[in-house]
Amino acid sequence: xxxxxxxxxxxxxxxxxxxxxxxxxxxxxxxxxxxxxxxxxxxxxxxxxxxxxxxxxxxxxxxxxxxxxxxxxxxxxxxxxxxxxxxxxxxxxxxxxxxxxxxxxxxxxxxxxxxxxxxxxxxxxxxxxxxxxxxxxxxxxxxxxxxxxxxxxxxxxxxxxxxxxxxxxxxxxxxxxxxxxxxxxxxxxxxxxxxxxxxx
Amino acid sequence: xxxxxxxxxxxxxxxxxxxxxxxxxxxxxxxxxxxxxxxxxxxxxxxxxxxxxxxxxxxxxxxxxxxxxxxxxxxxxxxxxxxxxxxxxxxxxxxxxxxxxxxxxxxxxxxxxxxxxxxxxxxxxxxxxxxxxxxxxxxxxxxxxxxxxxxxxxxxxxxxxxxxxxxxxxxxxxxxxxxxxxxxxxxxxxxxxxxxxxxx
Amino acid sequence: xxxxxxxxxxxxxxxxxxxxxxxxxxxxxxxxxxxxxxxxxxxxxxxxxxxxxxxxxxxxxxxxxxxxxxxxxxxxxxxxxxxxxxxxxxxxxxxxxxxxxxxxxxxxxxxxxxxxxxxxxxxxxxxxxxxxxxxxxxxxxxxxxxxxxxxxxxxxxxxxxxxxxxxxxxxxxxxxxxxxxxxxxxxxxxxxxxxxxxxx
Numbered sequence: 001x002x003x004x005x006x007x008x009x010x011x012x013x014x015x016x017x018x019x020x021x022x023x024x025x026x027x028x029x030x031x032x033x034x035x036x037x038x039x040x041x042x043x044x045x046x047x048x049x050x051x052x053x054x055x056x057x058x059x060x061x062x063x064x065x066x067x068x069x070x071x072x073x074x075x076x077x078x079x080x081x082x083x084x085x086x087x088x089x090x091x092x093x094x095x096x097x098x099x100x101x102x103x104x105x106x107x108x109x110x111x112x113x114x115x116x117x118x119x120x121x122x123x124x125x126x127x128x129x130x131x132x133x134x135x136x137x138x139x140x141x142x143x144x145x146x147x148x149x150x151x152x153x154x155x156x157x158x159x160x161x162x163x164x165x166x167x168x169x170x171x172x173x174x175x176x177x178x179x180x181x182x183x184x185x186x187x188x189x190x191x192x193x194x195x196x197x198x199x200x
Numbered sequence: 201x202x203x204x205x206x207x208x209x210x211x212x213x214x215x216x217x218x219x220x221x222x223x224x225x226x227x228x229x230x231x232x233x234x235x236x237x238x239x240x241x242x243x244x245x246x247x248x249x250x251x252x253x254x255x256x257x258x259x260x261x262x263x264x265x266x267x268x269x270x271x272x273x274x275x276x277x278x279x280x281x282x283x284x285x286x287x288x289x290x291x292x293x294x295x296x297x298x299x300x301x302x303x304x305x306x307x308x309x310x311x312x313x314x315x316x317x318x319x320x321x322x323x324x325x326x327x328x329x330x331x332x333x334x335x336x337x338x339x340x341x342x343x344x345x346x347x348x349x350x351x352x353x354x355x356x357x358x359x360x361x362x363x364x365x366x367x368x369x370x371x372x373x374x375x376x377x378x379x380x381x382x383x384x385x386x387x388x389x390x391x392x393x394x395x396x397x398x399x400x
Numbered sequence: 401x402x403x404x405x406x407x408x409x410x411x412x413x414x415x416x417x418x419x420x421x422x423x424x425x426x427x428x429x430x431x432x433x434x435x436x437x438x439x440x441x442x443x444x445x446x447x448x449x450x451x452x453x454x455x456x457x458x459x460x461x462x463x464x465x466x467x468x469x470x471x472x473x474x475x476x477x478x479x480x481x482x483x484x485x486x487x488x489x490x491x492x493x494x495x496x497x498x499x500x501x502x503x504x505x506x507x508x509x510x511x512x513x514x515x516x517x518x519x520x521x522x523x524x525x526x527x528x529x530x531x532x533x534x535x536x537x538x539x540x541x542x543x544x545x546x547x548x549x550x551x552x553x554x555x556x557x558x559x560x561x562x563x564x565x566x567x568x569x570x571x572x573x574x575x576x577x578x579x580x581x582x583x584x585x586x587x588x589x590x591x592x593x594x595x596x597x598x599x600x
Binding site: 029030046 | 451552
């Protein structure tokens with residue numbers, strides 16, 4: 001449990017950095033960048049918990065998430081160029097982050113007694129809706145509609161988790177497999193420029 | 201009650217199709233179209249229930265709504281051209297859908313003990329906010345600000361329902377009249393290109 | 401308490417006017433302007449209360465807020481030119497409004513047992529998120545990302561309130577000082593065109 005909590009804080013920190021950096025090229029000041037980092041980091045989990053009526057919200061209840069965000073935003077302020085040059089590293093962290101948050105979101109919904117279909121949606125929302133809200137607020141086309149295999153990788157990983165869970169695979173193994181599935185789908189689709197077919 | 205439940209599922213199905221098709225011309229892949237269909241179908245009712253603190257949300261509690269959406273999205277994927285050519289038919293269905301969901305939203309708010317003013321707003325939100333959220337996410341000007349007599353037709357129908365309800369008109373007759381009012385206002389305003397005055 | 405309630409209604413009324421006028425130059429009809437006034441007036445407090453799970457929402461529970469909005473929207477419809485020419489007066493009112501709603505939001509969160517960090521965020525959200533939601537719906541760049549010292553002035557005032565509160569300064573004096581801080585920061589930054597540094 002301690003490891004998981006630590007990973008959640010690290011994931012929140014990474015999301016805050018990528019959120020703050022996402023608007024770096026645009027006409028935003030430091031406050032706007034910090035606000036964007038905050039929204040990116042908490043948006044997905046907050047939406048999930050509002051939909052599930054699960055209160056208090058994680059970051060409202062546990063102030064360490066706020067400090068993880070604050071440190072992430074300050075890092076983005078202090079080393080913007082350095083962090084932007086780490087784009088490839090960040091892609092890895094971001095992929096790890098969405099994979100991890102997807103599975104945690106699925107587990108939270110299951111623990112609240114939700115059906116698997118709902119848990120799959122909540123897992124995906126946890127991972128991607130922070131970025132969607134950020135993009136909507138900053139008038140970007142949301143990431144969901146740009147990077148073809150992004151939210152769908154999360155949804156696929158969520159479904160894998162739920163299938164293995166129904167066969168009573170142990171939690172640790174299930175976590176590893178379903179996180180690996182999300183990472184593999186996203187990496188391979190980036191490498192080979194695979195995208196889902198368009199509707200036409 | 202069974203008829204009403206069936207109509208709710210059909211309405212959800214139709215909203216999912218129109219949501220998925222709404223972004224057909226744009227650069228979205230199948231996942232984006234499905235996501236948009238989902239948001240369009242559940243957005244209005246979800247916002248209403250969050251504002252009223254009415255949990256669990258309808259689609260979280262009853263998984264058949266998810267399947268109605270899934271079938272709608274798959275239909276949009278499978279027959280996009282055929283369905284798009286049915287534009288006039290869809291306009292009819294969409295008008296029927298917003299009229300029906302407006303009145304159901306009003307009734308739900310009244311059943312939760314809300315005042316009529318709040319019930320009118322909640323009825324209108326049920327019908328139109330799914331489309332507003334969809335348009336906001338996809339960077340369109342929301343339908344509310346484009347089609348002049350759209351949300352205002354719903355609000356008018358909601359008010360008619362509330363007035364008749366206060367005179368204790370029977371529910372079936374009231375439903376028919378207030379749904380007919382919404383349909384008539386929208387149809388006539390389209391036919392004669394009537395719009396509300398602008399502010400200037 | 402009566403004075404505070406009156407000020408809340410007046411603040412809501414002013415926010416509704418400025419929301420309705422904000423889209424005056426654009427292609428919106430009267431319904432869209434009214435809707436925008438409504439969202440501007442209730443958006444921030446509604447988001448705060450959803451995040452804090454504080455139900456019923458203020459405007460759902462007390463219908464006088466709806467009427468304050470309605471009167472504000474009707475005023476914007478009836479005297480749009482006159483009110484637009486009062487831009488400088490409105491700037492004063494808007495600044496007073498965000499200062500006042502910030503402090504009330506902080507107090508509400510504290511009364512619900514929240515930590516000061518959360519109360520500061522909730523105070524800022526109460527004041528600025530109505531405008532952010534309005535701008536997002538109407539495809540504008542949110543005010544938060546445009547006017548540099550806007551939300552940050554609110555956050556500064558919230559922090560001042562919390563510091564003085566922790567030293568048990570009496571509520572009336574604290575209200576006056578923290579509201580004055582917000583107004584002073586915003587006024588001075590406008591007058592001397594001060595803005596926060598950008599991230600680059």
